[in-house]
Amino acid sequence: MNKNEIIESGLLELYVLDMASKEECVLVEKMVNEDEAVKQELLAIQAGIESLSLITEQKPDANLKNKIFDKYSEKEQQEAHMIELISHKAQTILDQTLPNFWNHPYTIAATYLILASSVFFAYKQYDSRKSAEQALTEYKTKTEYLSLQNTIYKTNYEKINIENQILAKPGNKVIQLSGTPNAPDAIAIVCWNTNTGEVNIKIKNIPELPSQKQYQLWAMVNGKPIDAGLIPLNLTNNLVINMKPFANAQAFAISLEQVGGSAVPDMQQIFLMGNV
Amino acid sequence: MKVFELKVSEDELIIRLKKLEKSAFEMLYNTYIDALFGVTLQIVRSVPLAEDVIQDSFIKMWKNIDKYDARKGTLFTWMLNITRNTAIDKLRSKSMKMEHKSIDTIEETESVEHKIEHIGIKEIAQKLDPQYYELIDWVYFKGYTQSEVAQKLNMPLGTVKTKIRSAIMQLRQIF
Numbered sequence: 001m002n003k004n005e006i007i008e009s010g011l012l013e014l015y016v017l018d019m020a021s022k023e024e025c026v027l028v029e030k031m032v033n034e035d036e037a038v039k040q041e042l043l044a045i046q047a048g049i050e051s052l053s054l055i056t057e058q059k060p061d062a063n064l065k066n067k068i069f070d071k072y073s074e075k076e077q078q079e080a081h082m083i084e085l086i087s088h089k090a091q092t093i094l095d096q097t098l099p100n101f102w103n104h105p106y107t108i109a110a111t112y113l114i115l116a117s118s119v120f121f122a123y124k125q126y127d128s129r130k131s132a133e134q135a136l137t138e139y140k141t142k143t144e145y146l147s148l149q150n151t152i153y154k155t156n157y158e159k160i161n162i163e164n165q166i167l168a169k170p171g172n173k174v175i176q177l178s179g180t181p182n183a184p185d186a187i188a189i190v191c192w193n194t195n196t197g198e199v200n201i202k203i204k205n206i207p208e209l210p211s212q213k214q215y216q217l218w219a220m221v222n223g224k225p226i227d228a229g230l231i232p233l234n235l236t237n238n239l240v241i242n243m244k245p246f247a248n249a250q251a252f253a254i255s256l257e258q259v260g261g262s263a264v265p266d267m268q269q270i271f272l273m274g275n276v
Numbered sequence: 277m278k279v280f281e282l283k284v285s286e287d288e289l290i291i292r293l294k295k296l297e298k299s300a301f302e303m304l305y306n307t308y309i310d311a312l313f314g315v316t317l318q319i320v321r322s323v324p325l326a327e328d329v330i331q332d333s334f335i336k337m338w339k340n341i342d343k344y345d346a347r348k349g350t351l352f353t354w355m356l357n358i359t360r361n362t363a364i365d366k367l368r369s370k371s372m373k374m375e376h377k378s379i380d381t382i383e384e385t386e387s388v389e390h391k392i393e394h395i396g397i398k399e400i401a402q403k404l405d406p407q408y409y410e411l412i413d414w415v416y417f418k419g420y421t422q423s424e425v426a427q428k429l430n431m432p433l434g435t436v437k438t439k440i441r442s443a444i445m446q447l448r449q450i451f
Contacts, residue, residue: 010437013444016349017415018357019422029348046353048448050311052416053356055396055451058314064327065305068334069298 001027003035012038016045026176171195177252177274183207188272190217190252197245199228203235203254206271214259215271217243220251228252230261251275286351293341293351301338308352312359318394318417319363320370329366333359364419403450408443415440 006012006028014020015028031038171193179186188203201217209215215231229243231254253273255265284292284303292300312333316326336358344354401409414420414428426436 008438008441009434010439010441013441014422014437016353017440018361019415021422033347042349044448045444046350048444048451049356049416050350050352051451052400052412052447053311053315055400056314056318056394057310057396058317058394059310060313060327060330061323064313064330065302065309067327068305068331069302 001031003031003038006031006038007041012042012045016042016049030176169193169196169198173276175252175274175276177254177272179205179272180270182256182269183271186272188254188274190274191240192246192249192252192276197247199243199246199252200240201231201243201252202240203231203272206235206254209233209256212259213256214261215254216257216261216265218253218255218265219244219246219249220253221246221249223250225253225265227261227263233259249276287346290344290346290351293344296338296341301334304337304351304355305334308355311352312355314394314396315356315417316359316363318397319360319419320367325366325370326363329359329363332366333362336362360416360419367419400447400451404443404446408446411439411443412447 001009011020011024011028015025020028028042032042033039173192173194175190175192177188177190183206185205186203186207187205188201191200191202192198199217199219203215206215214233215235217228217231218225219228220226226246227244228246231241235241251273253265254271255267256269256271257266289300289303293304309330313326313330316329316333317323320326320329333355337355340358344351348354400412404412411425414425420428422433422436425431425440426433429436429439431439
C-alpha cells in the first residue's frame with residue numbers, strides 16, 4: 001500500500017478509534033514511521049476525534065477525584081506495578097527464549113520433582129527428629145535448584161543483550177516476512193543493515209521440517225533470487241540467526257529445500273516472503 | 277491542531293507519568309476529566325456507572341503507562357481509548373446480565389428511561405449527515421466492531437472502512 005492508498009483506505013481512522021486488527025495496526029505503524037504525510041494525517045484524525053470529546057464535555061462530581069486518588073496511594077500502586085512488571089518480564093523472557101525447554105515434558109516433570117522435594121524437605125524441617133544429614137540434603141537441593149534457575153536467567157539475559165545490540169545498530173532496516181498459504185501462521189523479521197550489508201533473521205511459527213528438508217533464505221536482487229544462507233536445522237522460535245550479507249536487495253523469502261540447500265529456490269515451496 | 281492545554285509539555289508529563297508520580301496523574305485528571313466523563317456518560321448513560329468506569333480507567337492508565345508509546349498517538353487518544361473500551365465493556369456486560377437482551381433493545385429502553393442527551397450531541401447530530409452521525413454513534417459511543425457495522429449496513433468491510441473515513445472527514449471539517 002502506498003501513502004495515498006493508506007490515507008484513503010480508512011485504516012488510519014480505524015487505528016485512532018482502536019478498531020483496527022493487529023495486522024492493520026502493524027501496517028499503520030510502519031507507514032506512520034516511514035512517511036511524514038501519513039503521520040500528519042494520523043495526527044489530524046486524532047485531533048478530530050479529540051474535538052468530538054470536547055463537544056460532549058461534562059463535569060463529574062467533585063468527589064470522584066478523591067475516590068480515585070485516595071484509594072490508590074502512590075506507594076501501593078508503585079509496588080503492585082513493579083511486581084507486575086517483574087513477573088511480566090520474567091514470563092516474557094521464558095516464553096520467548098526457552099519455549100522448547102520449558103514445554104518439554106521431562107523439564108516439567110523435573111521441575112515439579114525439584115519443587116516437590118523442596119516442599120518435602122521444608123516439611124521435614126519442622127519435624128523435630130530431622131537429622132543434620134537431611135538438612136544438608138535439603139539445602140543442597142534448594143541451592144542446586146536456585147543455581148539452575150540462575151543459569152537459565154543469565155543465558156536468557158545474555159541472549160537478549162546480544163539481540164538488542166544487533167537490532168540497535170545504525171542503518172538497520174526491519175523487514176517483516178509473512179507466511180504464504182504454505183505456512184499462514186509463520187512470521188519472520190529480517191534485520192538488514194544497509195551500511196554493512198549484515199542480515200539477521202528471527203523466525204516464529206514456521207512448520208516443523210519434513211525429513212531431508214531444510215529452510216533456505218533468499219534475497220531478491222534485481223529480480224533474481226540469490227542464496228542468502230541456510231536456516232539451521234535445529235531452529236528454535238525467536239532465535240536471531242546471522243545470514244549472508246547483501247549490499248542490495250528488494251525482497252527476502254524463505255523456501256523449503258533439500259538439506260544443504262539449492263542453487264535456485266523451488267517456487268512452489270516458498271513459505272515466507274516480504275518486500276524491503 | 278492542539279485541542280487541550282497542558283500546564284507542562286506533554287513530553288515532560290509523560291516522563292513524570294512513567295515514574296508514577298501521583299501529581300502527574302492528578303494533572304492528567306484535571307486536564308482531561310470533563311472530556312473523558314462526558315464520553316463515558318454518553319456510552320453508559322448512568323452517572324454512578326460512569327463514575328465506576330472512570331475509576332477503573334484511571335487504574336488501568338496507572339498500571340499500563342509503561343506501555344504507552346508516544347509515537348503511536350497522543351496521550352489523550354490513548355486515555356480516551358482506555359476509557360471508551362472500559363465503558364463499552366461495562367455496557368456490554370450489563371446488557372448480558374439483563375436477561376440476554378440484545379444490545380439494541382437495551383439501548384432503546386435506556387435512552388427512553390433516562391435521557392441524558394448532551395447539548396453537544398444534538399449539535400453533532402444536527403450538523404452531520406444522518407448516515408455519518410449514525411456511523412459515529414455506532415463506532416464511537418457504542419463500540420461496534422468493523423464486522424458489526426458491516427453486518428448492520430449489509431456492506432463489505434472495505435466499504436465500511438471508507439465510510440468511517442468519510443464520516444470522520446466531515447467531523448473534522450465541521451468541528
